[in-house]
Amino acid sequence: MQKIIKYAEDNKVRFIDELIELLKIPSISNDPDSKPEMQNCAEWLHNQMKTIGLENVKIYQTGGHPAVYGDWLNAGKDKPTILMYGHYDVQPIDPIELWNSPPFEPVIKDNIIYGRGTTDDKGQFYIHFKSIEAHLKNKGKLPVNIKVIIEGEEEIGSPSLPKFIKDNNELLKCDYILISDTSMYDNDLPSICYGLRGLAFMQIDVTGPNADLHSGSFGGAVENPINALANIISKLKDDKGKILIDGFYDDVLDLSPQERKEFLRLPFDEEKFKKSLDVEELFGEEGYTTIERKSARPTLDCNGIWGGYQGQGAKTVLPSVAGAKVSMRLVPNQEPPKIEELFIDYVNKIAPKTVKVNVTALHSGNGSITPIDTPAVKAAMVALKKGFNIDPVFIREGGSIPIVSTFKELLGADAILLGFGLQDENAHSPDEHFDLRNFIRGICSISYYLDELADLKKYK
Amino acid sequence: MQKIIKYAEDNKVRFIDELIELLKIPSISNDPDSKPEMQNCAEWLHNQMKTIGLENVKIYQTGGHPAVYGDWLNAGKDKPTILMYGHYDVQPIDPIELWNSPPFEPVIKDNIIYGRGTTDDKGQFYIHFKSIEAHLKNKGKLPVNIKVIIEGEEEIGSPSLPKFIKDNNELLKCDYILISDTSMYDNDLPSICYGLRGLAFMQIDVTGPNADLHSGSFGGAVENPINALANIISKLKDDKGKILIDGFYDDVLDLSPQERKEFLRLPFDEEKFKKSLDVEELFGEEGYTTIERKSARPTLDCNGIWGGYQGQGAKTVLPSVAGAKVSMRLVPNQEPPKIEELFIDYVNKIAPKTVKVNVTALHSGNGSITPIDTPAVKAAMVALKKGFNIDPVFIREGGSIPIVSTFKELLGADAILLGFGLQDENAHSPDEHFDLRNFIRGICSISYYLDELADLKKYK
Numbered sequence: 001m002q003k004i005i006k007y008a009e010d011n012k013v014r015f016i017d018e019l020i021e022l023l024k025i026p027s028i029s030n031d032p033d034s035k036p037e038m039q040n041c042a043e044w045l046h047n048q049m050k051t052i053g054l055e056n057v058k059i060y061q062t063g064g065h066p067a068v069y070g071d072w073l074n075a076g077k078d079k080p081t082i083l084m085y086g087h088y089d090v091q092p093i094d095p096i097e098l099w100n101s102p103p104f105e106p107v108i109k110d111n112i113i114y115g116r117g118t119t120d121d122k123g124q125f126y127i128h129f130k131s132i133e134a135h136l137k138n139k140g141k142l143p144v145n146i147k148v149i150i151e152g153e154e155e156i157g158s159p160s161l162p163k164f165i166k167d168n169n170e171l172l173k174c175d176y177i178l179i180s181d182t183s184m185y186d187n188d189l190p191s192i193c194y195g196l197r198g199l200a201f202m203q204i205d206v207t208g209p210n211a212d213l214h215s216g217s218f219g220g221a222v223e224n225p226i227n228a229l230a231n232i233i234s235k236l237k238d239d240k241g242k243i244l245i246d247g248f249y250d251d252v253l254d255l256s257p258q259e260r261k262e263f264l265r266l267p268f269d270e271e272k273f274k275k276s277l278d279v280e281e282l283f284g285e286e287g288y289t290t291i292e293r294k295s296a297r298p299t300l301d302c303n304g305i306w307g308g309y310q311g312q313g314a315k316t317v318l319p320s321v322a323g324a325k326v327s328m329r330l331v332p333n334q335e336p337p338k339i340e341e342l343f344i345d346y347v348n349k350i351a352p353k354t355v356k357v358n359v360t361a362l363h364s365g366n367g368s369i370t371p372i373d374t375p376a377v378k379a380a381m382v383a384l385k386k387g388f389n390i391d392p393v394f395i396r397e398g399g400s401i402p403i404v405s406t407f408k409e410l411l412g413a414d415a416i417l418l419g420f421g422l423q424d425e426n427a428h429s430p431d432e433h434f435d436l437r438n439f440i441r442g443i444c445s446i447s448y449y450l451d452e453l454a455d456l457k458k459y460k
Numbered sequence: 461m462q463k464i465i466k467y468a469e470d471n472k473v474r475f476i477d478e479l480i481e482l483l484k485i486p487s488i489s490n491d492p493d494s495k496p497e498m499q500n501c502a503e504w505l506h507n508q509m510k511t512i513g514l515e516n517v518k519i520y521q522t523g524g525h526p527a528v529y530g531d532w533l534n535a536g537k538d539k540p541t542i543l544m545y546g547h548y549d550v551q552p553i554d555p556i557e558l559w560n561s562p563p564f565e566p567v568i569k570d571n572i573i574y575g576r577g578t579t580d581d582k583g584q585f586y587i588h589f590k591s592i593e594a595h596l597k598n599k600g601k602l603p604v605n606i607k608v609i610i611e612g613e614e615e616i617g618s619p620s621l622p623k624f625i626k627d628n629n630e631l632l633k634c635d636y637i638l639i640s641d642t643s644m645y646d647n648d649l650p651s652i653c654y655g656l657r658g659l660a661f662m663q664i665d666v667t668g669p670n671a672d673l674h675s676g677s678f679g680g681a682v683e684n685p686i687n688a689l690a691n692i693i694s695k696l697k698d699d700k701g702k703i704l705i706d707g708f709y710d711d712v713l714d715l716s717p718q719e720r721k722e723f724l725r726l727p728f729d730e731e732k733f734k735k736s737l738d739v740e741e742l743f744g745e746e747g748y749t750t751i752e753r754k755s756a757r758p759t760l761d762c763n764g765i766w767g768g769y770q771g772q773g774a775k776t777v778l779p780s781v782a783g784a785k786v787s788m789r790l791v792p793n794q795e796p797p798k799i800e801e802l803f804i805d806y807v808n809k810i811a812p813k814t815v816k817v818n819v820t821a822l823h824s825g826n827g828s829i830t831p832i833d834t835p836a837v838k839a840a841m842v843a844l845k846k847g848f849n850i851d852p853v854f855i856r857e858g859g860s861i862p863i864v865s866t867f868k869e870l871l872g873a874d875a876i877l878l879g880f881g882l883q884d885e886n887a888h889s890p891d892e893h894f895d896l897r898n899f900i901r902g903i904c905s906i907s908y909y910l911d912e913l914a915d916l917k918k919y920k
Contacts, residue, residue: 197676201774210738216657216859219789220701220759221750223743226784227697227762233687234694239812241680278670283683283814290681299680302687303777308764309785314661314823316787316859317763324686325769327776329679352699354743363774399676399776 001451004134008443015130015443016113016436018048022088022122023106023115029065029089029156038152041088042066045150052129053136054148060168062160065089065152069171072132073145079454080376081145083174083413085403086125086181087154090117091428098430111436118434120427124180124420125150127439131446143454147174154181158403165410176376176453177407180442182419185266185395187435190384190445193417194377195296195396196404198330198367200339201303204232204347205323207356212308215318223354225322226307232357233324235350236300241285241293243300243328245346248339253332255296259372262394263291295396299329325362329398336364365400370414375459379452380416387445418445461911464594468903475590475903476573476896478508482548482582483566483575489525489549489616498612501548502526505610512589513596514608520628522620525549525612529631532592533605539914540836541605543634543873545863546585546641547614550577551888558890571896578894580887584640584880585610587899591906603914607634614641618863625870636836637867638909640902642879645726645855647895650844650905653877654837655756655856656864658790658827660799661763664692664807665783667816672768675778683814685782686767692817693784695810696760701745701753703760703788705806708799713792715756719832722854723751755856759789785822789858796824825860830874835919839912840876847905878905 008015027041028034042059045068049057054070068088073081093103093116101107106115113123128148135142149172153160165172185191208225209218237243255263268291274282284293293299307322309315330339340361351357370377372394384392397417404415420442426432452459468475487501488494502519505528509517514530528548533541553563553576561567566575573583588608595602609632613620625632645651668685669678697703715723728751734742744753753759767782769775790799800821811817830837832854844852857877864875880902886892912919 199676199776201776208739213737214859215759215761215763215787216659216789216857218737218754219761219787219858220757221742221744221754222737222739223741224761226765227693227760230690230693230762230765231699233690237687239691277673277678277682279668279682279814280816281683281812281814282681283812284681294678294681297680299675300687301675301679301684301778302690302768302782303675303775303779304768304770305686305690305765305782306770307766308762310764310766314785314787315763316659316661318761319763322762322765325774327675327679327774329676352741352743354739354741356740397676398679399674 001448003138004447005444007134007138008130008440008447012440019123019126020106022126023117024104026104027089027152028092029153030092038065038089042068042152045088048129049148052133054132060164062164064160067149067151067164069147069149071147072136072142075142075145075454079144080175080456081147081173082453083147083149083172083177084125084128085177085179085407086128086150087121087152088150089152089155090122091120091155095430100431108436112433113436114431114433116432118432119421119425120432121154121181123434123439124442127180127420127442127446128178130443131450134443134447135450143451147172154403158406161403162406162410165406169410172411174411174413177413177415179415179417180420182397182417183421183423184419184438185393187422188388188390190388190390190392191395191419192377192380192384192392193395193397193419194372195332195369196367196401197295197398198334198336199327199363199365199400200330200336200343200361201325201327201363202340202343203323203325203360203362204229205321205358207321209318209320212320213318215316218318222318223352224318225355226319228352228355229305229307229322229324232347232350233302233326236326241283243298245342247342248298251333251335251338252298253369255292259296259394260292262372263289263296266291266393266395295398296331298331298334301327303327330367332367332369334367336366340364365402365405366408367400368404368408368414370416375456376416376453378459379456380418380449383449383452384418384445386448387441418449461908463598464907465904467594467598468590468900468907472900479583479586480566482586483577484564486564487549487612488552489613490552498525498549502528502612505548508589509608512593514592520624522624524620527609527611527624529607529609531607532596532602535602535605535914539604540635540916541607541633542913543607543609543632543637544585544588545637545639546588546610547581547612548610549612549615550582551580551615555890560891568896572893573896574891574893576892578892579881579885580892581614581641583894583899584902587640587880587902587906588638590903591910594903594907595910603911607632614863618866621863622866622870625866629870632871634871634873637873637875639875639877640880642857642877643881643883644879644898645853647882648848648850650848650850650852651855651879652837652840652844652852653855653857653879654832655792655829656827656861657755657858658794658796659787659823659825659860660790660796660803660821661785661787661823662800662803663783663785663820663822664689665781665818667781669778669780672780673778675776678778682778683812684778685815686779688812688815689765689767689782689784692807692810693762693786696786701743703758705802707802708758711793711795711798712758713829715752719756719854720752722832723749726751726853726855755858756791758791758794761787763787790827792827792829794827796826800824825862826865826868827860828864828868828874830876835916836876836913838919839916840878840909843909843912844878844905846908847901878909
C-alpha cells in the first residue's frame with residue numbers, strides 16, 4: 001500500500017489537472033441546449049476509464065443523458081464486487097453574477113478549487129477513478145471486483161436510472177455500492193453515513209360546505225374546513241414532539257447505546273445552530289438530542305397548507321375546502337406502506353363528521369441502514385483513519401437519497417456513503433468549491449478501503 | 461289611511477311603469493364607462509323626488525358617483541325625523557349569457573319583474589318613494605319628517621359615503637334610519653331585522669426558521685411554523701364550538717327569552733339546510749339553535765390559511781413562514797377594539813416560544829341591535845301586519861352591513877331594516893327579480909309605518 005499512497009501523492013498535480021479538464025465541460029443536465037456537452041463529458045469519462053485500466057467501458061444511452069460504465073472483475077469470485085456510483089451532470093450556474101470566478105474555468109486558491117461540479121460530484125467521483133488507477137498502475141490488479149457507473153441526470157432526479165438498472169441488472173449486480181456524493185460532518189472529520197431516513201408524504205383534503213359561504217351569514221352554524229384541518233393537524237403530534245398516530249413507533253429500530261455514544265462524539269454547538277436558524281428555542285421529540293432528532297428519529301412535518309383567502313386584507317369567506325401536505329421521515333424498520341395506512345386510519349378516526357376528509361399517499365421512499373458493526377462499515381472506519389490520520393465519525397442523514405433506495409430496491413445492495421465534501425462548499429450555489437486536501441486524502445482513503453474490502457472476514 | 465292604501469292600489473300600474481323606467485338605466489357603479497348613466501339615473505331620481513313632493517331636492521357630488529337628496533320637514537318638531545336610505549347603483553351583469561331576458565329591459569312574468577336592480581335595490585327603495593307620494597297626494601302632508609338619501613356606490617363598498625355624511629351631518633341628522641335593502645325570512649313572512657353582527661378580522665403570522673429548510677435535514681429538530689399555527693388555531697375553539705379566548709364572552713348581550721321565542725317561530729328545516737350545503741352534520745356552539753348560532757351568537761372562523769408548498773405532488777420543505785386570517789363575528793355589546801386585544805393577548809399566551817408569532821387586527825365593524833321592544837320596532841310590527849295581513853317575524857342578520865355601522869357612528873341613529881326582497885331573488889346574479897306583490901305590500905306597509913311612527917308614544 002505504501003507504493004500506492006506514494007503514487008497518489010507523487011501524481012497529485014496531474015490528477016488535479018485532469019480534474020480541471022473534466023470541470024471545464026459545462027454538463028448542466030437541466031439545460032435543453034447542453035446535449036452536446038453531456039455527450040462530450042460522457043466521452044471524456046469513457047476515455048478516462050480506459051486510461052486508468054477499466055474494462056468493458058461503454059457509453060450507455062438511457063433515453064435521457066447517457067451513463068458511462070466500466071469494470072474490472074478479475075479479483076476472483078471470493079472477493080466482493082463493489083459498484084462505484086457518481087454523476088457527471090452539474091447544477092445550473094445562476095445567479096452567474098454572484099460567482100467570483102467563471103463557473104467552468106476552475107481556479108485554485110489556498111488549496112481550494114473553485115468551479116461548478118467541484119464538490120458535487122465531479123471532484124468526488126474522480127477520487128474513485130484515481131484510487132483505481134493507483135492500484136492498477138502499481139499492482140497490476142485491484143483487490144476487489146469493481147464496477148463503475150457514472151450517470152448524467154442526478155441533478156434532475158435521475159429519471160432514467162431505475163429503468164437503466166432494471167434493464168442492466170446483471171451488469172450492475174454487486175455486493176456493496178460505494179458513493180462519494182455527500183459531506184463530511186466537519187473538516188478534518190472523515191464521516192461514514194450509514195443510515196438514511198425514509199419518507200411517507202401524504203395529503204389531507206378537507207371539504208366542508210359545497211361552496212364558499214359568507215362567514216357572516218353562515219359562520220357559527222357549519223363547520224369551517226380550515227378550523228377542522230387545524231384540529232386534525234394539532235392531533236398528529238403532542239406538545240413534546242411525540243407523534244400520536246396509533247402504532248407509528250411500533251416498528252422503529254431504536255438507537256443502540258453504541259450509536260448514541262457515537263452521536264455524542266460529534267461536535268455540535270446548539271447555540272450556533274439556533275443562531276443560524278434565528279430561532280429562540282429548538283423543538284423536537286423529548287428524550288433525544290438534536291442530532292438524533294434530525295437524522296435518526298422519525299418525524300412529522302407539515303410541508304404545505306392552504307384554504308380560503310390568502311391575499312391582502314380581509315375577506316369574510318367561510319371556505320368550502322382546505323388542504324395540507326404532511327410528510328413523515330421514517331427510520332429503519334418502518335415500512336412506508338404500513339405508515340401510510342396508519343396515517344390514513346388515524347386521520348379518519350380523528351376527523352369530525354361535520355366535514356369530508358380525504359387522505360392520499362403522494363410519495364414514499366424507504367429508509368436504509370447499514371449497521372455500524374457491518375464488516376464493510378468497519379472496514380471503512382479503518383480505511384478513513386488511515387487516509388486522514390484521524391478517527392472517523394458515524395453519521396446518519398436525515399433526508400432520503402432516492403438513488404440509494406433505488407439501488408437497494410433493484411439490486412438488493414446496501415450503499416456505503418463516504419463523502420469528502422464539506423457542508424459549506426456551496427454545492428448548488430455560486431462559488432462552489434472543494435478542498436483539494438480532501439481530494440488527496442479521499443484518494444488515499446478509497447485506495448485503503450479497496451484493500452480493506454478484500455479481506456472483510458477480519459471485520460466479522 | 462284607507463284613502464292612501466286605495467291610492468297605492470289604484471296607481472299600481474303607473475308605479476310599475478315608473479319603476480321599469482328606472483330599471484332601464486344601466487347604473488353599474490363598478491363600470492368605468494358608466495359615469496353618464498350614473499348621472500342620468502341621479503337626474504331621474506331628482507325629478508322623481510320633486511314629482512312626489514319632496515323639497516330641497518339636490519344632486520350631491522360626492523367625489524365618486526353622485527348621491528340624491530330630498531326631504532319634507534314640515535311634520536313638526538314633536539314628530540320624529542326618519543332618514544330613508546337606498547342605492548341606485550346596481551351590480552354588473554356578467555355572466556350575461558345566463559340571463560333569460562336582457563338585464564336592462566325589464567319583463568314581468570306571473571307578477572314577478574325580471575331585471576338588474578329589481579330587488580337590489582331600485583325596486584325596494586322605490587317603495588319608499590311611492591309611500592311618500594301616497595301620503596302627500598292624499599293628505600297634503602306626511603305624518604313624520606322625512607329625509608331621503610339615495611347613493612350610487614353601495615355595490616362598490618360606499619367609498620364616498622362616510623365623508624359625505626361627515627360633511628353633511630346637519631342635513632342628514634335624524635332619529636331613525638329606514639332601509640329596505642335586505643330580504644324577508646321567507647315569502648309571505650314580513651320580517652324586521654333588528655340586529656347585525658359586528659366583526660373583528662385578524663391575521664396571524666408565524667415565523668419559524670429564517671429560511672425554508674429541507675424537511676429531511678432539519679425535520680424533527682426545529683419547530684415547523686405550519687404545525688405551530690395549526691396548534692394555535694386548534695386552541696381558539698373547543699370541540700363544542702365554544703371560543704376559548706379569555707374574556708371573549710364577558711360583554712355578550714345574552715338572548716332574551718322573548719327573542720329566543722321569536723326565533724323558534726321562524727320556520728327552519730335543518731335537514732333541508734344540511735342538504736343545501738351538502739354536509740352530514742352541522743357544527744356550532746352547544747346550547748343554541750342553528751338560527752341563533754348563525755345570526756345572534758358570536759363566532760370564530762378561519763377565513764384563510766397558507767404556508768409552504770401548495771402545488772401538485774410532494775415537496776419536502778420545512779417552511780419558514782405560515783399565516784392565517786381569523787375573523788370573529790361579534791354581537792352586542794362586544795366592542796371590536798377590546799376583542800382584538802383579547803385575541804392578540806390570548807394568541808401570544810398560547811404561542812410556543814419556538815416560533816415568532818405576530819398578530820394584526822385587519823378590519824373591524826360594530827354590531828348593532830335595536831331591541832325588539834323599542835317603540836320604532838313595535839310600530840314596524842304593526843305596520844307590517846297591516847301591510848301583509850300576516851304576523852311579521854323578528855330576524856337578526858349574521859353578517860355586518862357596513863352602512864348601518866357608518867350611520868350609527870356618524871349620526872348616532874339606529875337603523876330599522878325592513879326588507880321586501882326574497883333570499884332567492886338572485887341579487888348579484890343573472891335573472892335578478894322581484895315579486896311585485898311584495899312591491900305593493902311594501903308600499904302599503906311603509907305607508908302604514910309612517911303613520912305609526914307619528915305616534916310612537918303608544919308603543920312605549
